[in-house]
Amino acid sequence: MVTAEWRKSTHSGDDTNCVEVAIERTVGVRDSKAPAAGQLTVSRRAWSAALRRLR
Numbered sequence: 449m450v451t452a453e454w455r456k457s458t459h460s461g462d463d464t465n466c467v468e469v470a471i472e473r474t475v476g477v478r479d480s481k482a483p484a485a486g487q488l489t490v491s492r493r494a495w496s497a498a499l500r501r502l503r
Contacts, residue, residue: 456480471495 452470460466460480468483470476475495478487490498 452476454478454483 452472454468454470454476456466456468466480467477468480471492473492474489475492476487476489479485
């Protein structure tokens, strides 16, 4: 996900802890405060299922 465009929620302020998400062939999730610490990469199907479950 080297060229991925990472995004975080517009509901997140500068001082809050949140995650960033990049969607390409797979979905990358990382800590917005420590992006160099690594990322979790899941399939689009798994990401969609997680979002449905969280709603």
